[in-house]
Amino acid sequence: MPPHEHPAATDSARELIAAHGGRVTRTRVAVIEALQRSAHPLSHDEIGATLDGAGIGHDRVTLYRALDWLVEQGIAQRIAGGERAWRFEIRRDGDHRHAHFHCERCGQIVCLEDVPAAAPTLPAGFAVARAELVLHGACADCGRAGVEGKEG
Amino acid sequence: MPPHEHPAATDSARELIAAHGGRVTRTRVAVIEALQRSAHPLSHDEIGATLDGAGIGHDRVTLYRALDWLVEQGIAQRIAGGERAWRFEIRRDGDHRHAHFHCERCGQIVCLEDVPAAAPTLPAGFAVARAELVLHGACADCGRAGVEGKEG
DNA sequence: GCTTTTGATGCAACATTGTAGCATTAGATT
DNA sequence: AATCTAATGCTACAATGTTGCATCAAAAGC
Structure with a gap:
């Protein structure tokens, strides 16, 4: 990607990941961006839909693990909410x-x-x-x- | 059952159920009593164990439905807690x-x-x-x- | 006390949400 | 480019909860 074109959001997502010693992967970047863009916490499923929309291949497990890592690193946090599924939001x-x-x-x-x-x-x-x-x-x-x- | 022998707890459980227009069944009575006896909210599984201990036949679905009914009637309430499973307590x-x-x-x-x-x-x-x-x-x-x- | 009515049960089958193991891929480093 | 290994993407599974339907039994009527 041309250096004069990098979106700030993507950039901060990449930096955020690197700052925590993780590998900068499409999935993680896309997940962070999805969370950053959203005004409300997203469920695993909603995030998955976003990835699909962005044409980023993934499966349930990868997404769960990406989210686990983000929570573990304190980048995101889990919310129990009302239904059974967790929701996630950026800290x-x-x-x-x-x-x-x-x-x-x-x-x-x-x-x-x-x-x-x-x-x-x-x-x-x-x-x-x-x-x-x-x-x-x-x-x-x-x-x-x-x-x-x-x-x- | 002899009228001079009715335990107060069971009685109130039976009355509670009847007062809400439901049928007084072993399962419901036992669930209410289990919740009344417990100092903390119980999970579906814990309640199931109590029923087993009391020799009351049941299956997962019956228990779920009994709990659903209790919540619906306002007799019990659900708590999201920390883990995935709901917990229940008497109101x-x-x-x-x-x-x-x-x-x-x-x-x-x-x-x-x-x-x-x-x-x-x-x-x-x-x-x-x-x-x-x-x-x-x-x-x-x-x-x-x-x-x-x-x-x- | 016996019959009827229908709410509650119990079973099987399924849906949703989340995990574990492991071979492969790809990000970071040299 | 070669290397190292974190991260991915399968498959298979575990945990939690739901749906449909035949059967049973609690409450009501006779």
């Missing part, structure tokens, strides 16, 4: 842990950037590594369409 | 939503009765049905054994 700078919203209508997970997922004071002896706060209900879009009737 | 009176702690060492889920899982103020349009707060880390038992060395 922005700092450890900025935010809450998530799971819409029970459209199934989507939305990041609530402004709502911190802070750990409260716990009984003695408990060591908290991370807090996960998930709100379930109807998101702004679905709520409007559903609660008020049709499209009030 | 005590009131909507007393508390946080849970997932120990990454022993895998156990602990109820933090004193820590409410309250929904913070959300952007307009979001309708929150319930909040799920899960803290991940090492529980009091595991933390002591692990952080301080052997068994300080």
Whole structure:
């Protein structure tokens, strides 16, 4: 690729991988970019679809392992969300842990950037590594369409 | 069964089921009792083991359906926890939503009765049905054994 | 107490999500 | 280009949950 044409996103993805001592592969780059582009956490399946769209060959296992590695390296993080499948999102700078919203209508997970997922004071002896706060209900879009009737 | 011998727990389980218009079956009664007896949320598998122990025949599907019904009726509630499998707990009176702690060492889920899982103020349009707060880390038992060395 | 009704069960078969083992490919290095 | 080995992509499997349908049994009626 011509050096005057490298997209910043791709570049940072490649650098991100290299900085963690991993090999820069199509799959990893594409996964990171997909996560970076998305406003909400993506499921394994959604990421797979993105790879397909980008014409990047892969299989389930490779994708799982790429995601495992990203989580392991602290580049991405897993979210339990509402359904059975994990969802993944890029860890922005700092450890900025935010809450998530799971819409029970459209199934989507939305990041609530402004709502911190802070750990409260716990009984003695408990060591908290991370807090996960998930709100379930109807998101702004679905709520409007559903609660008020049709499209009030 | 002699009327002077009915255990209170069983009785309330039976009443609970009947009050919701369901049929009082061995499986449902045993599941409710298992959940009532347990101090922490139980997985499908753990509940199944209890039924086996009680000599109550069942299969995976029956148990799943019994649990589904309990959740549907608001008698029990599902917890996503840390691992893939759901866990279930009885809903005590009131909507007393508390946080849970997932120990990454022993895998156990602990109820933090004193820590409410309250929904913070959300952007307009979001309708929150319930909040799920899960803290991940090492529980009091595991933390002591692990952080301080052997068994300080 | 016996019959009827239909909710609940139990079985088989399947769907989804995630892992393990291993030969091959390809990124990084020399 | 040759080398080294991390990463890939198979296959096969494990864990978790669901669907369809025949059978059983809890609640209701007689």
